[in-house]
Amino acid sequence: MRHFLTLRDFTKEEILEIIDISLEIKKDLKAGVYKKQLENQTLAMIFEKSSTRTRVSFEVGMYQLGGHALFLSNRDIHLGRGEPVKDTSRVISGMCDMVMIRTFKHSMIEEFAKYSKVPVINGLTDSYHPVQLLADYMTMVEYGVNENAIVAYIGDGNNMTHSWMMLAAKLGFELRIATPKGYEVDGKILEEALKIAKESGAVIKVSNDPKEAVHGATIVTTDTWASMGQESEKEERVKAFQGYMVDDLMMCLAKKDAKFLHCLPAYRGQEVSAEVLESHCEIVFNEAENRLHAQKGLMVWLNNHK
Ligand code: CP
Ligand code: NVA
Numbered sequence: 001m002r003h004f005l006t007l008r009d010f011t012k013e014e015i016l017e018i019i020d021i022s023l024e025i026k027k028d029l030k031a032g033v034y035k036k037q038l039e040n041q042t043l044a045m046i047f048e049k050s051s052t053r054t055r056v057s058f059e060v061g062m063y064q065l066g067g068h069a070l071f072l073s074n075r076d077i078h079l080g081r082g083e084p085v086k087d088t089s090r091v092i093s094g095m096c097d098m099v100m101i102r103t104f105k106h107s108m109i110e111e112f113a114k115y116s117k118v119p120v121i122n123g124l125t126d127s128y129h130p131v132q133l134l135a136d137y138m139t140m141v142e143y144g145v146n147e148n149a150i151v152a153y154i155g156d157g158n159n160m161t162h163s164w165m166m167l168a169a170k171l172g173f174e175l176r177i178a179t180p181k182g183y184e185v186d187g188k189i190l191e192e193a194l195k196i197a198k199e200s201g202a203v204i205k206v207s208n209d210p211k212e213a214v215h216g217a218t219i220v221t222t223d224t225w226a227s228m229g230q231e232s233e234k235e236e237r238v239k240a241f242q243g244y245m246v247d248d249l250m251m252c253l254a255k256k257d258a259k260f261l262h263c264l265p266a267y268r269g270q271e272v273s274a275e276v277l278e279s280h281c282e283i284v285f286n287e288a289e290n291r292l293h294a295q296k297g298l299m300v301w302l303n304n305h306k
Pocket of ligand 2: 124129158159160223224226227228263264265
C-alpha cells in the first residue's frame with residue numbers, strides 16, 4: 001500500500017504513470033465514458049483549512065469513479081476537539097478506502113499515515129501541495145511545454161515552491177526560484193531536492209532576483225504571498241514582496257510564448273497582475289480543471305497498488 005504525502009516518495013516512472021492514467025481518464029470523460037474504477041469505495045476528506053478546488057475535484061472525482069466522498073471539517077469531527085490523530089486515523093481508515101487530508105503541520109499527515117490501514121493523500125500541508133503539481137505537470141504535457149522546461153517560480157518560498165522543487169528534482173527539469181530575502185524556501189527541503197536533482201540532472205537555482213529567474217523561462221508561475229495560516233502577516237508581506245508581481249514586464253523577459261501557471265486562488269495586483277492572469281486564463285483554468293482528472297488518476301493508481 002502506498003500513501004501520497006510528497007513527490008519525494010515517488011519515482012519519475014511512477015509520476016509519469018499517474019499522469020498517463022489521468023490523461024486517459026480526461027479523454028474518457030470528454031467522450032462521455034465513465035469507468036467505475038472505484039465502485040463502492042469511500043474517500044474521507046478531512047479539511048482543517050479552506051478549499052474550493054481540492055474539495056470539489058476530489059468529491060466530483062470520487063463520484064465519477066463510482067465511489068463516494070465524505071467531507072469532514074475539523075469543526076465537526078472530534079479531531080478538532082483533541083481526539084488524537086492516531087485514533088482518528090485508525091477509526092476512519094477502518095471504515096473508508098482512502099483518506100485525503102488538508103492540514104497545517106506536515107507531521108500530522110505523516111502521523112495519520114503511520115496508523116492508517118488505507119492510502120492517505122496530502123491535499124495540502126504547510127510544507128507541500130503535491131496533488132496540485134500533478135495537475136500542473138499534466139497541464140505542461142497537454143500544452144507541450146514539459147520537454148526542456150525552464151520553470152521560473154516568483155514569490156513566496158512555500159508549500160507550492162517545495163512541491164515544484166520535488167517535481168523538478170524527480171523529473172529532471174530546470175527550476176529557478178526567486179523569493180524576497182527572509183521568505184526563502186525551507187533549507188532542509190532544498191538540500192533534499194538538490195540531492196535528488198543530482199541523480200536526475202535537474203537544475204534547481206534559488207535567488208532573490210525575479211528578473212534573472214524569469215529570463216528565458218518557458219513557464220512562469222507564482223502563488224499567493226500569504227498562505228492559509230499567514231493571514232495576520234498579509235500587510236508586512238505585501239510590503240516585502242514589492243517587485244515580485246508577475247506582470248507584463250516580467251513576462252516579457254521570459255521566452256516568447258512562455259506559459260503562465262497559477263494554482264489559484266489568485267490575488268490580482270499582488271503576486272500576479274490582472275492582465276497576466278486574464279491573458280493566460282485558458283491555461284490557468286485548464287490547470288484548475290486538471291485537478292479533477294489528475295486526482296482521479298492518482299486515486300486509481302493508489303487503488304491499483306493496495
Ligand atoms: N489550488 C488549490 O489547492 O485550491 P483550493 O485551496 O481552492 O483547494
Ligand atoms: N500556498 C497556498 C496554496 C493555496 C492552494 C496556501 O497554502 O494557502
